Amino acid sequence: MKCPACGNLESKVVDSRPSDDGSSIRRRRECLQCGRRFTTYERLGDNPLIIIKSDGSSEAYDRQKLMRGLLIACAKRPIAPEQLGALIDSIEAELRNASKSEIGSKELGDMALVRLAKLDDVAYVRFASVYKDFQNVEEFAAALEGLK
């Protein structure tokens, strides 16, 4: 979401609720650069993102699935779930701004890694070492689960 004041693409969601008619999500956002708050209406099911896996198959992007993988990589690390929510918001915002309708699973993983590196070294290494060898976040999550 582009900030109307300064054009910066990174913002955080400060409030999120369905619109009155239920067809979209109304979000209050705060620009990470200038702090300006603005409102966006994001349509549900608009431009669903497709993930292309390394074997060529595809599946619909699932925010919860990505979140699960990140939560496992961040287990016992000093990272709040809200930080991971903001991390995913930032990925989704970048994809939306690039008007992407599909993305490789590896590319998506790399986008998460770049952001994770800024949060926590251990979580980054966990995510990187396992994610890259796997087809998707689900397999990655299962593998990490097995390590515990």
Ligand SMILES: [Zn+2]
């Ligand atoms: Zn701004």
